[in-house]
Amino acid sequence: MNRIKNNTRMPRNSGSTNETDVHADACRLIANSNKPPEPKYENSWTAGVQMFVSFLLAGYGMVAASLLLDKVQHWDVFQVVSEVYILVPALLGLKGNLEMTLASRLSTHAHLGHIDSNLSTLIVGNMCLIQCQAVLVGFLAAMAAVAMGWIPDGQFDIHHAMLLCASSVLTASFASLVLGLIMIGVIVLSKHMDINPDNVATPIAASLGDLTTLALLSWIASLLHRTIGSSIILPSIIIIGGLILVPVCGYIAYENKFTRQALDEGWVPVVSAMVISSAGGLILDYTVSNYSGIAVFQLVINGIGGNMVAVHASRLSTSLHTGQKMDSVLSSTTKLLMVMVIPSQLIFIHTIEYLKAGHTSLTPIFILIYMSAALLQVFLLLTISHYMVVGMWKLGMDPDNSAIPYLTALGDLLGTALLGIAFHVLYAIGDKDSDLGD
Template sequence: MKTDVLQFLILLVSGLFSVVTGFILDLAITNQSFKSIEGLVALIPALMGLKGNLEITMASRMSTLFNIRYDSVSWKEVTIEIVNDMVLVQSQATVVSIIAAIYIIVTKGLWHTNKIITICTLSILTSNSTCLGLGLLISLIIIATKNFGHDPDDFSGPVASSMGDLVTVLVIICFAFLLKITHKVDELPIEAITAVFFFLILEPILLYLSFKNSTTRHILLYGWTPIIVSMIISETSGLLLEKASHKYKSFILFQPLFNGFIGNCVAIQASRIATSLHRMGDIGTVSHDFDVCVSPYYVFCSKKNVNSRTTCVLIVSAIPCKILFILLITITDFMGTSLLILLYYLLGILGDINAVPIVL
């Protein structure tokens, strides 16, 4: 019972972070200086998606490690694992941010030199800064939760998701306004370009260190496809967001919740399932007792499924949490929220509820 209440509170707090992110993003996008940077609105979902593609994956790996080997590893080994994971994520962040910038430049037709440099600069600086900060935060949270006797699977994913959105939006806003304040329209941002070159020079070193390490080599070689595909999906949603923001005034307020809340639920469930699979055997082997196709009864009610109770808690928590968030956003926005947006969001609850068990 204590774990159920804790999971509910985690979802509630992480959802509130998403609400705050929505308001900050709405204030930024309505600012004329922010809107004047072409392609920036479309780039934001891709950069926010990096926390799902990289940080949540890192959080799941580290949570599984702590749950399985916590009593048998020393602090030195823990530190080494954290450093190895952060080096891997940092190397992936640079590559994915460059691809994201190129995608926006091509789809938006931003062929002017200054526009290309601005988008590339914001993409690379934001992704690297947020990955470094969130990587350290996730590591500390996992260590603290395990020391206090809680399951890191319940904490690390939602924190990486909700905090990742908030930190990403704040960082990209800061960098965007710094570029607008410190440089004229036709002036090249020399300081920002220097920082970008630093990360580009650092990238081969990070890739070499990740390849040299046996625990991260396989991920470095074969883990790019899902990351790049999910990034392209996020980029496409960014282009849709840019168009929707012109038509529906309150759409931006709900965007972090559209994507964030179900991400928090799935992060908890997926991380728990990954831990369960690792406990059954080594990578590449599956226990004979494990069934790929299972019944709804097994998913929600079976005592043989160690994650069935978590599934029910997440589903039951979704409706009251989302209703609370709708009321909070609507009241705070002085009842200016479009009824059509509210309808879409309420329908999205049903999609979120149905999506959680799919990860099983």
Template sequence: MASMQYMAGNARAQRREGRARVSATSAFLSFLRDSWRAIREIYLSIILSMLLGIATGVFFARFVSRFYAFPGLVITIPALLAMRGNIFGASCSRVGTALHMGLIGDGRGRILSIEIANTALLSALTSIVIAVFAVYIAQSMGISASYATLGFISMVSALISTAIMIPASYALSVGSYRMGWNPDNVSIPVVATFGDLIMVLSLTATMSIFFAIASFVFEAFTALYAIAILITLMVLGKKGKSPVRAIIVQSLPTLTLCAFISVFAGIIMDARVESMARYSALLFILPVFNEQVGNLGGVLSSRLTSAVHLGTMRVEKLPDNEAVRNFSVIMLVSALTFISLGIISHAISLVGLINSPGLLHMIFLTLVGGLSMMIIVCIISYYLIYSYYKLGLDPDNVVIPLLTTTIDLLGISLIVYLSLIILPL
């Protein structure tokens, strides 16, 4: 009798376990159906971003020796690259929110004019800040960096890249919306990585310009550039509640902090770059890895802030169902992204462009490093939005810069640490 009761109880337990498995499978399939469009849009934009990132990584690996011709320049590179994504990513997030709310009808008008003025001014300001931070830190490390030289390279490369990025970023945001895509899913990854490529090319072009002109010319340009920015700030200061002034006031302190943190990422890279050069795949993977983590984090924060503005997500101490659904979408896309990145990186090594430590090593580095970073990104992104929303500030202005800068520092540190552990000496 006891044996029969045991068997009956065991059968009931197995049926409950079976129903639980069916329920979990059904819930997962339902999640995929509901989120398939977002997953598809994000993954396709990430793949396009990755292809642009590959070009950036190859150029970076090829030109890295030229950057060492200017003492302290390598320290500025993570900050200069990060600022493209920080400034234009935040701008695309604001434009995406405005498109969702119906504030931009025909792709033209006041909001886009404000964004153009805002991105141009922030690009100019942060190029000066980055140069000053980099020279100060380089000199404190015994590197004979020059304010005039690094200032000129930082400013001119920022001007060149901004002139290209402004029309490209807004064309992508408005164009994707008109095509029925969610600009929150597609604009930030493509714009951020395209910005990296343009900045690397702008840096090499600026170095050529530097060698072609007399020293007094670039010194005069650097001084006039700084004076022009100062005058612009004074004019904005007298405009009271100007929309451009409001965005600058909220964004500039955050971007300044981000520039300072990014310079430390450059110090980490500068200290390890020569030993990592044995496997140029690692030099290639650093900007691509960081860019994809930043892109996924930017997509997540943009989707969350749009949901807050549209009222579909509540901002509470613990994430609600809408926030958790967004986390799940991003983590699934992240796994696909970092496996793809490891495979693509190794595949490129097979055609002789770069040296790889091996397929499994590359997948381990990208997948473990990427998913570890994305767990951190989900937490940081949500609570930055929570904090700034409670302070009455627009999360669109500050979350993406803070998030991507934190990612730059942590991402470079993590890849360097993992490479020390698993790669052959």
């Protein structure tokens, strides 16, 4: 502005210089307008309340999904096509990663101001991106379920395989449509209410993702099982329609400036996460055979740990995108999340006891050792999250697209392993109540 004022004192014959200087000032103003808005100061108490409420919602969504699975497992389709059981954890895990990366991505866009200026472009790009990813992920999960169901018995049923593929593809597509719109609404509403979307979006995505995907899968599989009989025409139409949708949505996402990088980077983390989670499944299979009470607590420790590390990664990624000063490993966010482990775990393990859903009495020594395992799991996850997110950023990758699938899968692996050790220690020191290790 000083340059413009000085230019007004210059003679008339220097108009060309004035035009050049004014143009330069205009360019600087445009450049400054493209900078991300200055981050608002966030009170630790406010952030803690927002996170804790979202963790409670996510936890009760997880409990609701568990109760729903307990109900639908008696439906005919689950009894006749037993491979649906194999499909459930694979599809829920893969879909959960897609929704949580979407939530993390949109939270960063909200902080960068893109929600205000490019909302329609963001909606179109991200809805097409998750459709493309979800359909392929659904097909991949179904293929894995078919293979796992076929290999032990050596019998392949084409009707079961087609039903699984069609159910998975259709469920993934519908769930992505519904959850994608909900997540966009959550982000926009959070911004409007001056709530940090990084604190609430990923846990809400996790809670709604499991419940919505399981409900849709059960309903669609049941409908297809009742209607197709011995025909594979309807499942074939569904699968072909989904596979046609993939390149169309993929092209639109690639042409969108906000989703091109996510389309390039998003595949390897999701598939790698499935492999890591499978290792956790092998550990769970071993521990459950020795300690039947471990299964229900595995859902809690992994769910809470995964939600906490997703929030941490989302906040850290936003800090990098907005140019904020990097915190240390033991940042205020890390400390805040560690503090919330104890009340979160206590609420849900007592909820399990109240619902009589577990097989283990909550003795003081059990709570002490279980809490030690949960705290160690979250501390390790948050430490890994810091180095992983920063490392991806330095390598030119967007952590919003890549970090969360790895971290939630590691959460499953660490949680299951540490819980197995905890039960082994309890059994070894003689805390053998009437249920432990039963």
